[in-house]
Amino acid sequence: MTTSRYLWADPADHSRxxxxxxxxxxxxxxxxxxPHRRPYTFHQDxxxxxxxxxxxxxxxxxxxxxxxxxxxxxxxAGYRVDTVVLAHADMIGVPAWxxxxxxxxxxxxxxxxxxxxxxxxxxxxxWCDANGMPVETGLDPSxxxxxxxxxxxxxxxxxxxxxxxxxxxxxxxxxxxxxxTLPPADFAVVDxxxxxxxxxxxxxxxGDADTATRTIASLLADKTGPGECVxxxxxxxxxxxTSGFFLNLVTNAALAAVRAxxxxxxxxxxxxxxxxxxxxxxxxxxxxxxxxMEYGANxxxxxxxxxxxxxxxxxxxxxxxxxxxxxxPFLRAQRHLRVLEGAGPxxxxxxxxxxxxxxxxxxxxxxxxxxxxxxxSQPDQWVKSLRLTVTPVGRSR
Amino acid sequence: xxxxxxxQVPFSAIxxxxxxxxxxxxxxxxxxxxxxxxxxxxxxxGPPGTGKTTCAVYAADRVARPAVIVxxxxxxxPLDVLRHSYQAVTGERCGRxxxxxxxxxxxxTLPEWxxxxxxxxxxxxxxxxxxxxxxxxETTRGGFALAAVGSDVLEAVARYPQLESRVLTxxxxxxxxxxxxxxxxxxxxxxxxxxxxxxxxxxxRVVCRGLIRTWAHTARVLADDDPSVxxxxxxxxxxxxxxxxxxTA
Numbered sequence: 001m002t003t004s005r006y007l008w009a010d011p012a013d014h015s016r017x018x019x020x021x022x023x024x025x026x027x028x029x030x031x032x033x034x035p036h037r038r039p040y041t042f043h044q045d046x047x048x049x050x051x052x053x054x055x056x057x058x059x060x061x062x063x064x065x066x067x068x069x070x071x072x073x074x075x076x077a078g079y080r081v082d083t084v085v086l087a088h089a090d091m092i093g094v095p096a097w098x099x100x101x102x103x104x105x106x107x108x109x110x111x112x113x114x115x116x117x118x119x120x121x122x123x124x125x126x127w128c129d130a131n132g133m134p135v136e137t138g139l140d141p142s143x144x145x146x147x148x149x150x151x152x153x154x155x156x157x158x159x160x161x162x163x164x165x166x167x168x169x170x171x172x173x174x175x176x177x178x179x180x181t182l183p184p185a186d187f188a189v190v191d192x193x194x195x196x197x198x199x200x201x202x203x204x205x206x207g208d209a210d211t212a213t214r215t216i217a218s219l220l221a222d223k224t225g226p227g228e229c230v231x232x233x234x235x236x237x238x239x240x241x242t243s244g245f246f247l248n249l250v251t252n253a254a255l256a257a258v259r260a261x262x263x264x265x266x267x268x269x270x271x272x273x274x275x276x277x278x279x280x281x282x283x284x285x286x287x288x289x290x291x292x293m294e295y296g297a298n299x300x301x302x303x304x305x306x307x308x309x310x311x312x313x314x315x316x317x318x319x320x321x322x323x324x325x326x327x328x329p330f331l332r333a334q335r336h337l338r339v340l341e342g343a344g345p346x347x348x349x350x351x352x353x354x355x356x357x358x359x360x361x362x363x364x365x366x367x368x369x370x371x372x373x374x375x376x377s378q379p380d381q382w383v384k385s386l387r388l389t390v391t392p393v394g395r396s397r
Numbered sequence: 398x399x400x401x402x403x404x405q406v407p408f409s410a411i412x413x414x415x416x417x418x419x420x421x422x423x424x425x426x427x428x429x430x431x432x433x434x435x436x437x438x439x440x441x442x443g444p445p446g447t448g449k450t451t452c453a454v455y456a457a458d459r460v461a462r463p464a465v466i467v468x469x470x471x472x473x474x475p476l477d478v479l480r481h482s483y484q485a486v487t488g489e490r491c492g493r494x495x496x497x498x499x500x501x502x503x504x505x506t507l508p509e510w511x512x513x514x515x516x517x518x519x520x521x522x523x524x525x526x527x528x529x530x531x532x533x534x535e536t537t538r539g540g541f542a543l544a545a546v547g548s549d550v551l552e553a554v555a556r557y558p559q560l561e562s563r564v565l566t567x568x569x570x571x572x573x574x575x576x577x578x579x580x581x582x583x584x585x586x587x588x589x590x591x592x593x594x595x596x597x598x599x600x601x602r603v604v605c606r607g608l609i610r611t612w613a614h615t616a617r618v619l620a621d622d623d624p625s626v627x628x629x630x631x632x633x634x635x636x637x638x639x640x641x642x643x644x645t646a
Contacts, residue, residue, distance in 0.1 A: 011562035019538045032536040035528040054501045
């Protein structure tokens with residue numbers, strides 16, 4: 001049983017309730033109503049309170065009030081939000097705009113609380129009273145908005161002491177050039193990695209291209225910066241040269257692979273950042289891709305009946321795909337939206353083309369600076385573009 | 398210097414030397430600093446020429462945060478408060494951005510910026526501008542400090558009770574009198590400090606009326622006088638002639 005009510009609050013309590021409000025992860029959505037004359041801003045602001053951003057691809061498209069309200073309902077259902085608070089509700093341009101939002105909130109099983117410190121009577125209060133939203137006074141709105149958050153704050157990215165820019169000279173002069181051009185502190189960091197790679201390769205030099213490819217791939221597996229990548233490549237070349245081999249490869253290909261791919265799955269904070277896209281299918285597509293699904297073999301075959309209302313996959317060993325806890329609300333929201341769109345159990349869960357899904361993955365990487373995983377079936381595909389050759393020194397190539 | 402955008406600082410508020418510190422100035426300065434530390438809203442009221450904007454610019458230059466000054470024109474357009482704030486904070490012209498876009502961009506920018514936004518002559522703004530400011534302050538969860546400056550600004554914010562009730566503290570400037578006047582004008586021109594107080598009070602009664610801005614004009618007119626020599630009655634009279642002639646003209 002959901003409720004809608006209008007709280008007339010003390011201004012200080014009202015501001016505090018906004019300042020200390022929880023997030024959608026805590027089951028509460030708080031939107032500060034802005035003074036505006038268009039209803040779409042009201043809907044967009046509720047979506048923004050859930051996490052949607054205005055500066056990602058697709059955010060400026062106006063999909064119509066019906067779609068906006070369906071998105072609101074789907075996200076609220078996906079996150080199992082229990083309370084939606086509209087602060088400064090008296091700022092709304094037309095009180096009747098609240099009606100459809102209240103319906104969407106109710107359909108998602110959440111309570112709607114309008115808060116204002118304007119006055120406990122007047123046209124807005126009269127409208128609320130006439131539309132089944134009793135006016136309550138003297139209640140601290142913080143009781144509705146403040147939650148004991150179960151989410152840890154995003155971890156600070158570890159400082160990367162490794163210089164981003166290092167010389168691009170050939171391997172036989174690279175270390176000398178690095179010593180000449182880098183500040184001593186930076187060179188010390190670079191040289192530490194250089195020596196470590198050099199020592200490991202000299203200890204067991206790869207004698208052919210395949211082995212050298214595997215060696216380079218393993219050395220670069222945990223590297224995320226271009227400076228580290230170039231250092232590893234040059235140190236490997238120098239070490240192989242002293243062992244009697246000339247290693248030739250396309251350094252730019254290694255750099256591109258390192259920049260694009262951290263070879264790890266998304267963490268909770270990165271997954272939550274996917275709420276930036278108001279359309280749940282974008283985040284869902286990224287998360288299915290992150291889990292290792294391919295479009296042709298897995299995603300396009302996923303039907304609505306394969307996803308439970310709880311957001312888990314069922315049938316035909318689909319439960320083998322693992323998802324982070326923070327990914328589950330995306331699956332629930334996407335499922336809820338598909339049901340609202342009229343999809344049946346045998347309809348696709350992700351009614352998008354392979355190109356759309358590929359676009360979504362690319363957008364998320366560039367808009368949100370997310371890392372990605374290597375292609376599921378060919379994790380070492382990127383190393384083919386290295387065009388690596390190994391030639392014993394003294395023989396012609 | 399922390400004011401990152403000086404294009405909207407009024408000419409009269411640009412200081413060449415240290416300001417004339419009056420009790421009103423001291424009170425307002427302390428309150429602006431306090432409100433800035435609290436990311437709160439402060440109102441600075443007082444008649445024209447009493448030093449409100451000078452104090453706000455001086456304080457904005459000395460808080461350990463970025464700060465910008467936004468000045469409302471006599472009849473500001475509905476979006477001016479958003480446009481000017483966006484331009485001052487980001488340094489970019491807002492071009493054809495809509496109200497919705499400007500609100501979104503400022504909503505993202507202001508908490509990251511986390512500085513002091515001084516809105517001068519806020520009394521000229523419509524209630525809609527005050528609504529935008531309250532919305533920005535609330536939706537950013539108090540991510541920046543706001544100083545509302547202007548003549549009768551306290552009366553102006555009362556037109557929008559949600560802003561009035563969110564003003565954490567306020568300071569009111571007034572025309573200077575007695576010893577406060579003598580101390581303040583003595584900082585503007587050393588010759589004023591050495592002058593006969595009776596001459597100072599006569600000049601104040603006739604032309605300056607306790608307004609620090611008019612006293613600053615007097616100091617400018619007498620800038621070529623020897624600072625080690627007291628300004629005499631006839632010199633004050635000559636300065637009055639210049640100032641009154643300017644007014645008559």
